Amino acid sequence: MTLVAAAIVPAAPALLPRMGGAADPLRPLRQVSREAVADAVASAPGAGVVVVSGWGHSDSGGAARRPVRRDWPLDAPSGAERFTTGQVPPGALPTGLEIGRQLLADGTEARLVSVADDAAPHECLALGADLVADGPTVLVVVADGSAKRTVKAPGHLDERAEGFDAGLSRALAAADADALAALDPVLADELWCRGRAALQVLAGAAGGSPFAPSVDHDEAPYGVGYLVATWTPPPRSRPTTQ
Amino acid sequence: MTLRLGRRSFADTDLLVMAIVNRTPDSFYDKGATFGDDAAMARVDAVVEQGADLVDIGGVKAAPGGEVSVTEEIGRVVPFVAAVRQRHPDLVISVDTWRAEVAREALAAGADVLNDAWGGADPELVDVAAEHDAALVCTHTGGAAVRTRPFRTGYESDVVGQVVAGVVRYAERALDAGVAQESILIDPAHDFGKNTHHTLEITRRLDEHVATGWPVLVSLSNKDFVGETLDRPVDERVVGTLATTAVSAWLGARVYRVHEVAETRQVLDMVATMRGDRPPTRTIRGLA
Numbered sequence: 001m002t003l004v005a006a007a008i009v010p011a012a013p014a015l016l017p018r019m020g021g022a023a024d025p026l027r028p029l030r031q032v033s034r035e036a037v038a039d040a041v042a043s044a045p046g047a048g049v050v051v052v053s054g055w056g057h058s059d060s061g062g063a064a065r066r067p068v069r070r071d072w073p074l075d076a077p078s079g080a081e082r083f084t085t086g087q088v089p090p091g092a093l094p095t096g097l098e099i100g101r102q103l104l105a106d107g108t109e110a111r112l113v114s115v116a117d118d119a120a121p122h123e124c125l126a127l128g129a130d131l132v133a134d135g136p137t138v139l140v141v142v143a144d145g146s147a148k149r150t151v152k153a154p155g156h157l158d159e160r161a162e163g164f165d166a167g168l169s170r171a172l173a174a175a176d177a178d179a180l181a182a183l184d185p186v187l188a189d190e191l192w193c194r195g196r197a198a199l200q201v202l203a204g205a206a207g208g209s210p211f212a213p214s215v216d217h218d219e220a221p222y223g224v225g226y227l228v229a230t231w232t233p234p235p236r237s238r239p240t241t242q
Numbered sequence: 243m244t245l246r247l248g249r250r251s252f253a254d255t256d257l258l259v260m261a262i263v264n265r266t267p268d269s270f271y272d273k274g275a276t277f278g279d280d281a282a283m284a285r286v287d288a289v290v291e292q293g294a295d296l297v298d299i300g301g302v303k304a305a306p307g308g309e310v311s312v313t314e315e316i317g318r319v320v321p322f323v324a325a326v327r328q329r330h331p332d333l334v335i336s337v338d339t340w341r342a343e344v345a346r347e348a349l350a351a352g353a354d355v356l357n358d359a360w361g362g363a364d365p366e367l368v369d370v371a372a373e374h375d376a377a378l379v380c381t382h383t384g385g386a387a388v389r390t391r392p393f394r395t396g397y398e399s400d401v402v403g404q405v406v407a408g409v410v411r412y413a414e415r416a417l418d419a420g421v422a423q424e425s426i427l428i429d430p431a432h433d434f435g436k437n438t439h440h441t442l443e444i445t446r447r448l449d450e451h452v453a454t455g456w457p458v459l460v461s462l463s464n465k466d467f468v469g470e471t472l473d474r475p476v477d478e479r480v481v482g483t484l485a486t487t488a489v490s491a492w493l494g495a496r497v498y499r500v501h502e503v504a505e506t507r508q509v510l511d512m513v514a515t516m517r518g519d520r521p522p523t524r525t526i527r528g529l530a
Contacts, residue, residue: 014525014529021523022523154530222526
């Protein structure tokens with residue numbers, strides 16, 4: 001296993017430029033997310049960067065059936081118009097990958113990989129292991145928690161959502177890959193947690209490696225669980241500058 | 243075309259609210275509410291707060307009424323223009339007058355725009371505007387005498403064609419006199435020299451004014467064509483006015499002379515956003 005660092009950021013379309021209107025209500029979240037990505041990338045000099053996110057029903061990109069894994073070119077066209085005019089060019093990125101791409105610092109080389117939202121846990125874990133097989137890797141995981149956190153949430157209130165998201169938060173705060181691997185896909189679906197598959201890719205990539213984890217943001221202002229976290233190399237494994 | 247109103251310039255997509263500030267004891271809508279200095283200044287402060295881009299200060303009501311001499315009009319308008327200029331250094335100030343003598347004094351006191359509601363009745367007005375590099379609103383009255391109501395006014399050929407030709411002729415006369423091209427507006431002058439049928443025809447075909455390329459100002463606020471269309475007295479015309487405002491904005495008018503500033507601002511923001519010229523303020527539904 002050669003996952004050396006990871007950043008976990010939300011997948012809200014309102015993180016895309018201009019999507020939130022002039023007030024841009026997710027501007028602070030975008031900033032925190034950008035910093036998390038930068039921290040993860042900076043903590044692992046020389047590592048390859050892979051952005052991974054779910055590919056869901058709301059951005060099918062023209063594909064009738066979504067493969068478990070698809071690799072996308074870094075310069076793939078934007079799919080943001082799916083949230084405005086509906087004029088989406090062929091081959092447009094799934095929204096999560098587009099969010100991840102725009103959170104990268106300018107000029108960052110990265111691979112973009114989608115995982116089908118409905119991929120089975122074992123498929124996600126295998127994909128994660130595969131992504132880090134070639135050498136030291138930083139994962140940018142674009143995923144969020146339940147969209148049923150409050151009465152006003154997109155999916156209305158589900159009493160189980162808060163506990164589910166608290167479990168995610170604990171897993172990220174402890175860099176607990178086993179906990180992520182154990183997420184129940186049926187429950188995740190019921191709670192409108194579209195980040196489950198991508199988080200299990202992270203679990204597969206992490207294996208048992210140690211990390212210094214940090215949760216920088218854990219809120220649900222619109223009823224969707226937004227988590228921003230980083231897993232960076234533990235202090236003893238960081239290269240010294242002396 | 244970029245619009246320049248004295249000290250400020252505005253983008254093509256900006257929709258501007260011109261707040262009416264009457265220095266008259268007898269105007270049809272507010273009935274003298276801002277005849278006093280303090281009330282008038284309070285009105286200016288309020289409309290600036292509500293998002294007005296400019297104020298239009300007038301000392302003579304449009305309808306027939308007591309004679310107001312040049313001296314009296316200057317007394318009502320000019321010191322107040324100076325006071326507003328001092329209090330709001332960046333605010334665009336328009337003066338609603340047809341008289342060159344009044345205009346000259348008002349521009350010297352700090353006004354930026356001459357709103358000539360009477361269609362160039364005083365031929366020297368364009369020269370005064372040019373001398374002071376002021377903006378000029380060129381209206382159409384169909385030759386109606388100053389401060390008269392239409393009486394069996396008829397147009398023997400297309401009313402919109404005649405109004406467009408009239409305002410363009412006035413605009414070109416202003417240009418020839420030396421008024422800056424980017425500071426000339428046209429106004430079909432709803433209800434001036436027109437019955438309600440005429441005004442409605444102009445309203446539904448406002449795009450023909452827009453197509454001239456001159457920026458279009460409309461003065462719709464609580465007017466009789468709204469009242470007659472909906473059979474509403476003067477104090478029940480706001481909804482009709484705002485509906486007309488929305489359609490006029492959709493058809494391309496740029497400046498709106500109004501009594502209700504906050505409501506108009508909302509309507510214009512809504513239309514500008516529907517047109518794609520202004521982003522929505524806050525969009526999160528379905529995007530969180």
